[in-house]
Amino acid sequence: MRTPTLLSRVRGRTEPWSEPRLVAHVDRLAEEHPPIDLATCDFSVRRRDEVVARFAPVLDYMARAELEVERNTLELGVLLPHAPDVDRYFYREVWQPQESHHGLALDELQVRLGLPPAQTDLTTLSPKVRAVGALAHVGALQDVVRMLYYLTGMTTERSALLAYHRLHDGLTEMGETAVAQTIITPIRRQEPGHFAFYQLSARGLWAQLADWQRWLVRRLRAVSFAPVAAGDDSRKADVGDMMVALGIGTPEDSDTFVETVARTEAELLGAAEAGLAVPPYIVRSFRECLELARERAAAA
Template identity: 65%
Template sequence: MSATTTTRLVEHVQRLGEEHPPLRLDDVDFTVRDPRTFEQRYGHVLDYMARVELEVDRNVLELTTMLPEPPEVDVFFYRDVWQPQEIQHGRILDELQVRLGRSNADADLDSVGAKLKVLGALAHLGAFQDVVRMLYYVTGMATERSAVLAYNLLHDGVREMGETAIADTVIAPIKRQEPGHYAFYQLSARGLWAELAPWQRWLVRLLRRISFSPVGANNPQQLADFGDVMRTLHIDEDSDFAAQIARVEMELLWARDKGLPVPPYVTAAFREALELARARAAAA
């Protein structure tokens, strides 16, 4: 990655840390006017989001496994800015759902899958580590863009219910911190993609196509849970949600596929999530 891009990334991460310190529980107003209705409508959404945010501890373990020699700016970002911010997001959302009478999120904080360990072993080869880094960046883009869009929809829905304390002191502060994470991944992805050899780009496309899943969906049950979140936030097959989260990924990885708005593997994953959620609801 060029020195100019690296400098821009370092400056960006420094600004994120200075302008967006981790949120504090003491600054949150957990007042809910209608707890029962709020929990029934959004309880499962809070649980899903809290789990995903809290699992950043595991995500960092995965990163250190996949990337044995990451660039210093990547470590600066995920260790000093991203992880502390996301952990607090999870703690706040989890505290809210507990106050609504729900159980704490069942977050997996320390499991690292065998596939990631294999990637980490191969990443000791410098050229392959660049492939893994690119996968990390495009995954980060999709994850953070999903978060931005979902928090916007949740914020609107919560305000429509009249739950202004939650909208203003829980959802709004969290959603303000997510775009900076997305910007880091996007700048990193653009910088690295320009330097990859044709065979590396081919391998990135292949691995991305076979490994994509919506954020936080690591098994069929979680994929159905994600589908439930989509349904509650009114994200369906006709929504442009998938196109928005995959826009830069489409531009970089699949620029040759003109006229295709969303990579087919993204569309398929979102469709499957909705189908699983609907099937589970019908069987209940």
């Protein structure tokens, strides 16, 4: 017997985030994009040393970021104590299994290339997460936290998609079509659906927020933004190394990358109205990653 979809489980409820279009989107993601089966991945590499020299920083960072969705799911359980059904369904039953398998495939690839496996933290909940989670029990603040979750999701998924496109193209140029076609292509095929979930959710919730909630979202986003899996300077430098490896190694390249990544956020939060192509805190953050990578390389 077929498992009931979320749409069938929530049909008729009045909960705003059980609106049919969003729920149907998540159901479609679950049905059309099951987690990647590692048995379908071809890890054959023709020019191992060249792949390692060019893309080791990319594989290391992306594998770690994808695998750490296990901890991210724990964090969301704390940060969103009253999450709507569709959010819980998405991050527990769809997003987390898909992303975890992305990480497993990338980590297996780097191990087969002779690189160390990803060093991950899958269980630690920071004091900041616990503190925000305590405040999020207040309904009005829960909406603020949820909006920050959607914004983070949009930035993360869009960044990942662009990175996977560049990784795929680079591997293909090197003649590494097995890895490109059986690992990177299936991964990047799943990322747009994740981005669409966050974008639909962000647009819907932003329209419902009061002015003071919007102000708080802008303020908290500006002071807390960092690329995913980059909570300290060392990991920010890892992001910078990945950017350099993908051909995004100058401030100008970084700004162009960020403009694409944060287009919807700029629109929603008002940066576009202020004449800015992208919120300045995102520009600063990615430029900082490049600078930290340069400083680490110079000190080595």
